[in-house]
Amino acid sequence: MNTDMTNEGLIGDLDHLVDQFLIAMPRMGDSRFEKSVTYLCEHNDEGALGIVINRPLGVSLGEVLNHMSIETTIEDLKVTDVFMGGPVETQRGFVLHKPGGNWDSGLALNGELQVTTSRDILEAIAIGEGPEQFLIALGYAGWGAGQLEAEMADNAWLNVKSDTDIVFATATENRWQSAADLIGVDLSRMSTETGHA
16 A cells, blocks of 8 residues: 555574564664564565564654545544654555455455555545554654664564464553564663673
């Protein structure tokens, strides 16, 4: 959907990170991902693609719908946050939601989540006929072949199986620590400095 619309454990299985959260370590050197939680949609030999779920853009869904000439009378939708899904293709939209619906362009990620990129899902949401729970993001986080694995080996990220409660029901500002809580890590106790013994 273009807006213009024309460590399970600390390491985890690096070959199978789809449906995992990537949790930025406190020492993350890239400010675009500082204290971020990224839901990983794709991970294979060619690279990886994920959507950051805890970075509101300061743009509302009402503004996005208006830009796309989609009308809504649902007041809650008009003030719903849209998220910065990542620094790549920031005009491209993604809807992360529970499975269901016959959308033009959707990818089932597991039994609990699906990502859809077609306009029809926004049209349905706008009239109250879309998924009940969803997160809308512009842009995505992308890694080339071997790049994410290298970053994980450098301890830039923790990974853990995703949890839909964190995506849909946890306050945005709490998602980073809540994701780390899934593996018992207190991020406030971790140093932002790197060191070698």
